[in-house]
Amino acid sequence: MRKIWVVVRREFVEKVRNKWFIISTVLGPLLMASFVVLPILMAERGGADRRIVVVDLGTEGLADRLVRTLRPPGPVSATLLPAEVADLTRVADSLTALVGVKEIDGYLIISDEAVEDGMAEYRGSNVSSMADMQILERVLRETVMTERLGRAGVDAGVVQQARIPVRMRTLSIRGGKVTEGSGESAFILAYAVWLVLYMAILLYGVQVMGAVVEEKTSRVIELLISSLRPFQLLAGKVVGVGAVGLFQLAIWGVCAWLLFQERELVLRLVGIDAGPAGGFAFPAVPLETIVIVLTYFLLGYFLYAAMFAAVGAMSNSDAEARQAQTPVIMLLIIPTVLMLGILQQPDGGMAVSLSLIPFCSPIAMPVRWAAATVPIEELALSIAFLVIALLLVVWVAARIYRVGILMYGKRPSPKELWRWVRTT
Amino acid sequence: MDNRLVIEAQGITKRFAGHTAVRNLSLQIPSGSVYGLLGPNGAGKTTTIRMLMNIIVPDQGRIRLFGLEDSGRDLSHRIGYLPEERGLYRKMRVLDLVTFLAEAKGVARRTARQEGTQWLDRLGLSDWIRKPVSDLSKGMQQKVQFISTIVHRPELLILDEPFSGFDPVNTQLMKDIVLELGRRGTTVLFSTHIMEQAEKLCDSVCIIARGEKVLDGRLSDVKRHHGGLHVILAVERGVDSVHALLSDRALVAKADNYGSYAEVELVAGSDPQQLLEALLRAGARVRRFEIAEPTLNKIFIDIVGADAAAPRAEEDRSHA
Numbered sequence: 083m084r085k086i087w088v089v090v091r092r093e094f095v096e097k098v099r100n101k102w103f104i105i106s107t108v109l110g111p112l113l114m115a116s117f118v119v120l121p122i123l124m125a126e127r128g129g130a131d132r133r134i135v136v137v138d139l140g141t142e143g144l145a146d147r148l149v150r151t152l153r154p155p156g157p158v159s160a161t162l163l164p165a166e167v168a169d170l171t172r173v174a175d176s177l178t179a180l181v182g183v184k185e186i187d188g189y190l191i192i193s194d195e196a197v198e199d200g201m202a203e204y205r206g207s208n209v210s211s212m213a214d215m216q217i218l219e220r221v222l223r224e225t226v227m228t229e230r231l232g233r234a235g236v237d238a239g240v241v242q243q244a245r246i247p248v249r250m251r252t253l254s255i256r257g258g259k260v261t262e263g264s265g266e267s268a269f270i271l272a273y274a275v276w277l278v279l280y281m282a283i284l285l286y287g288v289q290v291m292g293a294v295v296e297e298k299t300s301r302v303i304e305l306l307i308s309s310l311r312p313f314q315l316l317a318g319k320v321v322g323v324g325a326v327g328l329f330q331l332a333i334w335g336v337c338a339w340l341l342f343q344e345r346e347l348v349l350r351l352v353g354i355d356a357g358p359a360g361g362f363a364f365p366a367v368p369l370e371t372i373v374i375v376l377t378y379f380l381l382g383y384f385l386y387a388a389m390f391a392a393v394g395a396m397s398n399s400d401a402e403a404r405q406a407q408t409p410v411i412m413l414l415i416i417p418t419v420l421m422l423g424i425l426q427q428p429d430g431g432m433a434v435s436l437s438l439i440p441f442c443s444p445i446a447m448p449v450r451w452a453a454a455t456v457p458i459e460e461l462a463l464s465i466a467f468l469v470i471a472l473l474l475v476v477w478v479a480a481r482i483y484r485v486g487i488l489m490y491g492k493r494p495s496p497k498e499l500w501r502w503v504r505t506t
Numbered sequence: 507m508d509n510r511l512v513i514e515a516q517g518i519t520k521r522f523a524g525h526t527a528v529r530n531l532s533l534q535i536p537s538g539s540v541y542g543l544l545g546p547n548g549a550g551k552t553t554t555i556r557m558l559m560n561i562i563v564p565d566q567g568r569i570r571l572f573g574l575e576d577s578g579r580d581l582s583h584r585i586g587y588l589p590e591e592r593g594l595y596r597k598m599r600v601l602d603l604v605t606f607l608a609e610a611k612g613v614a615r616r617t618a619r620q621e622g623t624q625w626l627d628r629l630g631l632s633d634w635i636r637k638p639v640s641d642l643s644k645g646m647q648q649k650v651q652f653i654s655t656i657v658h659r660p661e662l663l664i665l666d667e668p669f670s671g672f673d674p675v676n677t678q679l680m681k682d683i684v685l686e687l688g689r690r691g692t693t694v695l696f697s698t699h700i701m702e703q704a705e706k707l708c709d710s711v712c713i714i715a716r717g718e719k720v721l722d723g724r725l726s727d728v729k730r731h732h733g734g735l736h737v738i739l740a741v742e743r744g745v746d747s748v749h750a751l752l753s754d755r756a757l758v759a760k761a762d763n764y765g766s767y768a769e770v771e772l773v774a775g776s777d778p779q780q781l782l783e784a785l786l787r788a789g790a791r792v793r794r795f796e797i798a799e800p801t802l803n804k805i806f807i808d809i810v811g812a813d814a815a816a817p818r819a820e821e822d823r824s825h826a
Contacts, residue, residue, distance in 0.1 A: 088609045096598060301593030305654065308559050308589065309582035309611040488561070 085310055089318025090325065093293065097326040107330055111337035115348055132158040132214055133186045134206065135177055137165050139193035148192070148225045158217055160190075167193070174205075181207055190218070197229050255455070269425060271367060272453035275375055276421055278331070279445045282379055284414060286327035287386040288407070293319055294394030294487070295403045303487045312484035320387045327383065375448045377465070382444025385472045386414065388479035395486030396494055406493065417442040421449070428454035438464050440471030478503055510537045511573065512662050512693040513558060518567030520553050527553040529717045530567070535695055535710070540688045542704035542711040543697040544806065550717040551697035552590050555666050558695075559587055571662070583612040586660035590667045590697075592651050594639045600650060601626065601635040607654040618657070625653040629679070645676050652680055656687065663687065665696035669703060681707065701803035711802070715810040729799045732808070735759075737778050740767040740794035741785065748790050757781060760808075767794065769804065 097103055134152075138145035145162055152160040165173045170191070177189045188206015195201045202222060208214045224245060231241045297303045306315060341348060389410045397403035417424070417436055424433040428450045436446035437456070443464045450456050485502040486494075494502065513535035520528045528550040535541045543551050556562045558569060560577035571581055578585060595603055601622055608618035626635050629649045634642060642650065648671070655663065663684070669677045685707065688694050698704055704711055705725070712722035721728060741748055745768045752761040752768065757776055762769040772778060778797050785792055800808070 085610060085612070088606065092598075092602075092606050095602075096595070100597070296595075300596060301589075301591045302595055304589035304591050304593070305587075305607060305651070306610060307561050308585070308587040309579060309607075311579060 085314050086318045089315060090322040093319055093322025094325050107333055110334045114338050114341055134158060134160050135163050135186055135189040136160045137163050137173060137189055137191045139165060139167050141192055141194050144229050145192050151221050151225055196226055268453055272425055272449045275452045276445060276449045279379055279448060280418055282327055282331060283382050283386050286323050286383060287390040290320055290323045290387040291390035291394040291403055291407060294391050295397055295400055298487055299399060313480050316391055316480055316483050320384060324383055371452055374451050378444045378448045381468050381472055385475055388476045392479035392482040395483040398490060402493060413441040417445040424449055425453055438467055440468045443468050512537045514570045516568045518557055518564040518569060520557060520564050527717055531719050533712060537693050538691050539710050540694045540708050542708035543695060544701060544704050544711055545714040546699050549714050552666055555664055555697060583658060584661045586655040586663045588655040588665045588668055594647055594650060596640040597638050599636055599638055603639060604654050604657060608657050611658050613658045621657050625657055645673050648672055648676055661692060663692055663694045667698060668696050701806055705802045713806055720809050732800050732805045735772040736798045736800045737770040737781060738767060738794060738796040738798045739770050742791040742793060748785060748788060751784055751788055
């Protein structure tokens, strides 16, 4: 035990001292801060600086009402330009030229057909901007609707009444209770859980592999193996890197929380007056979700770190290890590819089976947990399977590691690997 | 030197996929001796040493260290092991690394730092203890490796090809320390394929070739046993002028002609004086006639043949 501790400490101290650790630890919160600041910056910048021209081919005031609806503070401001159908080609050409020199962003051609057939045309440099087009379409639709109702003789007050939009609030029910969290925040949380787990398991698992390969290529292993059992070395390394991972995640977690708490201060620092809109919604994270995520992170990390260590032990160089790691990474990617399916149907057959299969469950189960209610029996079964698989994988990996670290030369075939596992 | 055996191996055998690396090898290494494990590359020296350290397990046979059944790894605090292929963590600071390697052997952290600092001082690395290993020259790294082998004051040193790749100054320095530790009672086992080195350092040797023991014993006994019949001969006008005489298989078993002089091995039971007489009778003017102890190299080649002394044509690095 003492010897494992010696290895753990070395691994931890050296990794934390490493400049990449310091850089990535500092970069993380900066990235998070930019998540808070950038959407607001973009929203501010996007304000009222889209300029379009509405070409009115005779609409009996419809175009005029449209232009008035688009007036600031909306992000798009419009100017009315009445024109004759006969002149359209000439007018369109000159407007196209204006778009070319960035005088305006585009122009909307609207005639009375809009009311009758629902036809209008927009030409512009910003047609790929979903946000702009959505606003334009919505305003156009509502204006045309009002116009149609008005022409059908509906009372203006009734029309006004009919235009009041419906907003549906979504609340998720967990464990038979309605929670504060909305459906959207559950989705964001599940997504964040997936991102953190996938990145962390991959990032730190690969670091274990790198450490094993480094010891092998530098031949330090020859010195170590005379005083440490392979298992002590393997356990120390995996635990050491895992501790570094938890340490870094903890730093990032605290930073994220502080940034969220102090987001108004952060925004003021970059010169934004925080309005009530205040950036993105930070979903409330229940304590049990944190416990579940941590549990699965540790189990999943150990599972994958053991496999990565075995891959490192059977390789002779970084390049070789990067090739050999592909099957391991594939295992990790399966739940990622199917992530959307899990999020859309957290209780569907696929989500349930993925959250029980040991190699997928470290990611699939916490995501399900964050997105919906998971029966406690399923959770227990998932953890049991995962622990059994972990013990099995560690046993095999330790045997491959034990033989592999002293083998140089060509990479072993699957048959040779099997012999390594069987030999005592 | 007492007669307690520090290393006792009985009939150890190790087979790898393609070949037998070590076959039925037995070693008795008494406490306090400086013992050379000799043989050409690929003879099975490293495999033998790894079995002694319990890094690999013998297929057959039994190994006892210090008279105990414990494996070499469990006794690592009493053993200083310098492997043949050795490296260091390149990014670690020198003192941290020496401390870590000593701690891995079971030395307390504080003691490890103190002793490590002392040795680094003694070998002239005191300015480097806070620098990363990668800043050190190759010679300095070799010193660090050597320090990590002896820093925990082992009773037994096992050095696998300790001087390979060392520059002459370092080689001398290490030899002095090894001999000093030997005088203080540390048992030293080292392997080498350079017979001249072993001859200068060892009091006992074991020669192995192709995985099998060829001979072992105290160096003086080995030499006495194989000596007496060797003559170093130099004559005026060169050795070729007495070629006919040296071809006389009734008297001369073998003659290595080096041009200006020859190493002559006489037929068993013959008297060197007979050769001298014959030379004088043939009219040769003798400039040197020395009844010599054979060099270890010569003994080795005589016993295993020049063929076996050459490295194996195809050496399997993964098992050697």
